[in-house]
Amino acid sequence: MNFFKQLGPAALSSRLRRLSELMTSQAADVYRLYNLSFEPRWFPVFYTVAMQPGQHVNEIAESVGHTHAAVSQVLKELMKHGLITVQRGELDQRRSVVTLTDAGKTIWPTLQQQASDVAQATDALLAETRHNLLKAIEEMEYALAQSTLAFRVKTIRDQRIASEVQILTYTPQHQPDFKQLNVEWIEQYFRLEPADLKALDHPEQYILEPGGQILLASYQGQIVGTCALIKMDSETYELAKMAVSPRAQGFGLGFRLGEAAINLARTLGAKRVYLESNTKLEPAINLYHKLGFRKTVAGLPSPYERCNIQMELPLA
Amino acid sequence: MNFFKQLGPAALSSRLRRLSELMTSQAADVYRLYNLSFEPRWFPVFYTVAMQPGQHVNEIAESVGHTHAAVSQVLKELMKHGLITVQRGELDQRRSVVTLTDAGKTIWPTLQQQASDVAQATDALLAETRHNLLKAIEEMEYALAQSTLAFRVKTIRDQRIASEVQILTYTPQHQPDFKQLNVEWIEQYFRLEPADLKALDHPEQYILEPGGQILLASYQGQIVGTCALIKMDSETYELAKMAVSPRAQGFGLGFRLGEAAINLARTLGAKRVYLESNTKLEPAINLYHKLGFRKTVAGLPSPYERCNIQMELPLA
DNA sequence: AATACTAATGTAAGTACTTACGAATATGAA
DNA sequence: TTCATATTCGTAAGTACTTACATTAGTATT
Numbered sequence: 001m002n003f004f005k006q007l008g009p010a011a012l013s014s015r016l017r018r019l020s021e022l023m024t025s026q027a028a029d030v031y032r033l034y035n036l037s038f039e040p041r042w043f044p045v046f047y048t049v050a051m052q053p054g055q056h057v058n059e060i061a062e063s064v065g066h067t068h069a070a071v072s073q074v075l076k077e078l079m080k081h082g083l084i085t086v087q088r089g090e091l092d093q094r095r096s097v098v099t100l101t102d103a104g105k106t107i108w109p110t111l112q113q114q115a116s117d118v119a120q121a122t123d124a125l126l127a128e129t130r131h132n133l134l135k136a137i138e139e140m141e142y143a144l145a146q147s148t149l150a151f152r153v154k155t156i157r158d159q160r161i162a163s164e165v166q167i168l169t170y171t172p173q174h175q176p177d178f179k180q181l182n183v184e185w186i187e188q189y190f191r192l193e194p195a196d197l198k199a200l201d202h203p204e205q206y207i208l209e210p211g212g213q214i215l216l217a218s219y220q221g222q223i224v225g226t227c228a229l230i231k232m233d234s235e236t237y238e239l240a241k242m243a244v245s246p247r248a249q250g251f252g253l254g255f256r257l258g259e260a261a262i263n264l265a266r267t268l269g270a271k272r273v274y275l276e277s278n279t280k281l282e283p284a285i286n287l288y289h290k291l292g293f294r295k296t297v298a299g300l301p302s303p304y305e306r307c308n309i310q311m312e313l314p315l316a
Numbered sequence: 317m318n319f320f321k322q323l324g325p326a327a328l329s330s331r332l333r334r335l336s337e338l339m340t341s342q343a344a345d346v347y348r349l350y351n352l353s354f355e356p357r358w359f360p361v362f363y364t365v366a367m368q369p370g371q372h373v374n375e376i377a378e379s380v381g382h383t384h385a386a387v388s389q390v391l392k393e394l395m396k397h398g399l400i401t402v403q404r405g406e407l408d409q410r411r412s413v414v415t416l417t418d419a420g421k422t423i424w425p426t427l428q429q430q431a432s433d434v435a436q437a438t439d440a441l442l443a444e445t446r447h448n449l450l451k452a453i454e455e456m457e458y459a460l461a462q463s464t465l466a467f468r469v470k471t472i473r474d475q476r477i478a479s480e481v482q483i484l485t486y487t488p489q490h491q492p493d494f495k496q497l498n499v500e501w502i503e504q505y506f507r508l509e510p511a512d513l514k515a516l517d518h519p520e521q522y523i524l525e526p527g528g529q530i531l532l533a534s535y536q537g538q539i540v541g542t543c544a545l546i547k548m549d550s551e552t553y554e555l556a557k558m559a560v561s562p563r564a565q566g567f568g569l570g571f572r573l574g575e576a577a578i579n580l581a582r583t584l585g586a587k588r589v590y591l592e593s594n595t596k597l598e599p600a601i602n603l604y605h606k607l608g609f610r611k612t613v614a615g616l617p618s619p620y621e622r623c624n625i626q627m628e629l630p631l632a
Numbered sequence: 633a634a635t636a637c638t639a640a641t642g643t644a645a646g647t648a649c650t651t652a653c654g655a656a657t658a659t660g661a662a
Numbered sequence: 663t664t665c666a667t668a669t670t671c672g673t674a675a676g677t678a679c680t681t682a683c684a685t686t687a688g689t690a691t692t
Contacts, residue, residue, distance in 0.1 A: 011360065012438060013339030015453050016332050017649075018381070022460060024678085029466035033473070033566075041678060057641060065334070070679060072642055088407030094640040094687045114469075117476065121468040122328060128459050131452035134609065137331050139445035144338060150345035151429075152437040157349070191614065340648085357648060369665075373671060386649060388672055410657050410670040 010207070027118075034114050036107060037081070045074045047115070049084060049098050050108050056095040072096075083107070088283035114281035161219065161251045167260045168223075170203065177223035178203060178214065181243040189280060190306040199241065203228070212237070213268070215260050217253050224248035227257040229264060242275075242284070254284075258291045265315065270313045276307035287307070343434075350430050352423060353397070354368070361390045365400060365414050366424050372411040388412075399423070477535065477567045483537075483576045486519065486530035494519060494530065495540035497559040505596060506622040515557065519544070528553070529584070531576050533560070533569050540564035543573040545580060551587035558591075558600070570600075574607040581631065588630050591622035601625070 031132050038046075042066035049055065057075065061068040075098060078084045083104035089095030093210040100108065109145050126132055168176070179200040186192055199206045203214055210231050217225030225248065228241040239261055275293060277284055293311035302310075343356040354362075360380040365371065373391070377384040386496055391414060394400045399420035406412030416424065442448055486494070495516040502508055515522045519530055523544050533541030541564065544557040560569050581589045591609060593600055609627035618626075 012450060013336045013343060014360065014381075014648095015334035015450070016339065019453050019457060020329045020332035020336060021650075021677095022457070022570035023332065023465065026460065026465035027329060030462065030469045033466055033470055037364075044330065058639085065330075066678095067680065068641060069643080069681080073679090076642090089640095092640080092688070096641070114473075117469050117473045118465075120472050121465060125456070125459055125465070125468060129452060129455035131449075131455055132447045133449075133452040133456050134328060134331070134446060136447035136452040137335050137447040138439070139447055140449050141335060141338070143441055143444050144342065148345065149339065149434075149437060149441070150349055152441060153346050154349055154431050156436045156440075157430075157433045330679095337647095337680075374669085382648095383650065384671065385651080385673080389649090392672090405670095408658070408670080412671070 002163065030114070030118060033316075034110060036110060036114075038083075038107065039077075042074055042078055042083075043111070043115070045071055046078060046083065046104070046111070050100055050104070050111075053099040054097055056089060056097050060098065078104075162256065164219055164226075165251075165253060165256060166218045168216045168218055170208065170216060172204070174214075174216055174223060175201075175203060178216070178226050178241070181223070181226050181245055182241055184245075185243050187305075189278070193304055193306070195303040199228075200228065207241075207289050213261075213264055213269075214241070215264070217257055217259055219248055219253075225253045225257050227261050229261050229268070229273070231268075234269065237265045237268065237270045237272050237273050239265075239275040254287045255290065258287065262291065262313065262315070270315055272312055274303050274310060274312040276304060276310050278306050279309050285311075322480065329473075346434060348428070350426060352426060352430075354399075354423065354427065355393075358390055358394055358399075359427070359431070361387055362394060362399065362420070362427070366416055366420070366427075368492065369415040370413055372405060372413050395418075432524060447575050474568050477569075480535055480570060481515040481540075481569060481571065482534045484532045484534055486524065486532060488520070490530075490532055491517075491519060494532070494542050494557070496540070497542050497561055498557055500561075501559050502622075505594070509620055509622070511619040515544075523557075527584075529577075529580055530557070531573055531580070533564075533573055535564055535567075535569075535595065541569045541573050545577050545584070545589070547584075551583065552585065553581045553586045553589050555581075555589050570603045570607060574603065578607065578631070586631055588628055590626060590628040592620060592626050593619050594622050595625050601627075 024040065031038060031040055045060055048060050048063040055063070057068050057071050060075075061071040064071065075086060075096070076082065079086055082101055084098055086096045086098050087100055089097050126134060142196070168174075182200055183192065184194070186196060207214060207228050207230055212228060212230040214226065214228045216223050216227075222245075224245040226241055226243045227239070230238040230240055232238055239258070242254065242257065244257075262273060273293075274296065275288060277288065279285060288311050291313065293313045296310045296312045319429075323365045340356065341599055345355055361376055364376050364379040371379070373384050373387050376391075377387040380387065391400065391402060391412070395402055397418055400414055401417055402412045402414050405413050442450060443543065465577060484490075497506065499514055500510070502512060504615070523530060523546055527547035529545045531543045531545075532539050538561075540561040542557055543555070546554040546556055549555055555574070558570060558573065560573075589609075590612065591604060593604065595601060604627050609629045612626045612628045
């Protein structure tokens with residue numbers, strides 16, 4: 001049991017299962033106490049049928065909170081033990097309408113008595129504990145419905161990664177990474193164009209010297225993202241060469257880079273930033289939208305074939 | 317979900333299972349987040365092996381709190397995925413000694429990172445709730461280890477029944493029940509003897525008139541237990557004709573009747589009560605012991621063949 | 633009236649464990 | 663040393679559900 005002590009919270013669901021199994025086996029002992037040839041797992045279904053005969057499978061399933069398949073299986077067993085009868089629905093022939101047999105009606109009072117005894121014992125049991133299990137379960141179900149465990153973990157992971165990510169400005173040593181990351185995604189979706197190679201092979205000449213900037217994201221000592229601002233005129237910059245390595249995608253890196261680029265454009269005196277992309281690149285378009293960019297109707301002519309959408313972000 | 321609302325506590329174990337399933341499926345989503353081809357249920361076993369290589373199956377099972385069979389199955393899968401190697405133990409050829417492969421060592425840091433992220437998320441999740449699930453589980457496991465659910469339910473049921481059981485004194489109308497209950501058990505284990513029939517057919521003549529008494533237990537309008545005090549001399553009574561209907565056995569009825577008889581003997585001025593029985597009737601002997609009776613070495617001669625033990629209770 | 637869709641439910645197979653059983657090896661007592 | 667007993671582990675089957683799929687019946691649309 002060292003495992004639980006070291007990783008308590010992570011092993012929660014396993015512990016839930018263990019406890020559930022313990023309680024199930026103890027419930028079986030309870031049934032033995034009452035000398036009924038009745039299995040604990042039948043109880044929920046039998047209970048709802050006894051309380052309201054004439055229900056059909058789906059209704060019962062809804063009541064007990066299991067699937068119709070589980071109910072169907074239990075009904076089969078109850079029928080085999082002569083406790084219920086199942087008939088076709090009169091109005092709707094698809095339905096299986098369930099009622100108690102005489103044998104079922106005979107054991108019902110004992111079962112009720114037993115249920116009441118169990119309820120009392122369980123209440124007393126819960127009262128013995130400082131942390132109420134039932135309420136804890138309810139709260140946990142609610143919390144998990146509000147926000148998935150995976151979502152919560154992702155948030156934490158992204159925060160951790162964000163704290164490890166640094167946004168750097170371009171120096172000549174970054175050229176190979178800058179080129180490689182962009183070539184990678186362009187070749188995945190489109191074909192490299194001459195305009196690409198010019199900018200990627202000679203960023204100083206084609207981006208920096210005309211007054212642009214290049215930003216890079218580094219994570220664990222590696223360059224995993226790039227982004228460039230290209231100066232069009234004194235008030236207009238183009239956001240381009242946005243690339244994130246596949247192994248670092250999904251960490252919110254694109255957003256960090258985009259944000260940094262927009263802030264940089266502001267300090268450079270830009271009144272607007274625009275970009276060109278392709279509607280095929282849905283995640284990218286979503287990212288740009290999240291950054292505040294909106295589609296522009298008629299844009300400037302693009303040197304790239306692959307672009308079929310222009311977006312713009314006015315800077316206040 | 318009406319079922320839960322009406323029978324909340326009784327359905328606890330079912331709810332535990334549901335929550336466990338919910339968390340298990342969400343845990344699977346978490347693993348998807350980290351792009352590992354690794355199944356959640358492997359984690360506990362893999363974790364212990366990574367933390368301490370060279371353990372054998374039973375040790376791992378003990379660590380993770382599952383059975384060796386479960387560990388064995390998981391190890392088989394881990395081996396198939398090339399994450400561990402299993403070798404025969406050097407000293408003890410029965411043992412399977414487990415270590416990580418290089419592939420296993422490679423994914424271990426990611427897995428650790430993930431476990432730490434999950435632990436953080438779960439801690440935050442637990443902090444969101446007012447009733448701490450983990451502590452509730454621990455408390456419930458402890459409480460159930462202290463005293464079984466079946467035992468608790470039995471206590472409550474016995475109390476309920478006790479409150480419905482009445483101890484009556486004999487009137488002639490009870491003779492058929494008195495006879496029937498005794499005949500039932502005697503014939504089950506032995507044969508009816510002439511001495512039995514005399515006392516059962518004519519209790520007034522053979523028990524009451526010589527100064528004895530008969531007590532009966534009634535439950536839900538039926539006589540379900542009998543017990544007689546037969547006067548031997550002014551200071552000695554024999555406890556006899558103790559019978560409890562099979563349908564009312566296990567409710568502590570014998571104890572109630574015995575207690576009442578002993579108190580009655582005291583008020584009649586007895587210095588001792590003794591009884592005769594057969595060691596074959598283990599539950600009865602246990603009952604007499606619980607009532608305070610102890611085995612006597614040399615007793616009075618018995619009119620019954622079936623008796624091979626005498627027990628006595630001195631009254632203060 | 634034919635067609636496409638949806639609903640109801642039975643059945644099979646999967647899940648993540650358990651218990652039961654059996655084979656191989658080790659240990660202890662005679 | 664030998665034989666009964668205990669330990670270790672793998673495999674099979676069971677458990678109490680689930681999901682996936684198949685079948686039949688009803689409903690809406692053309």
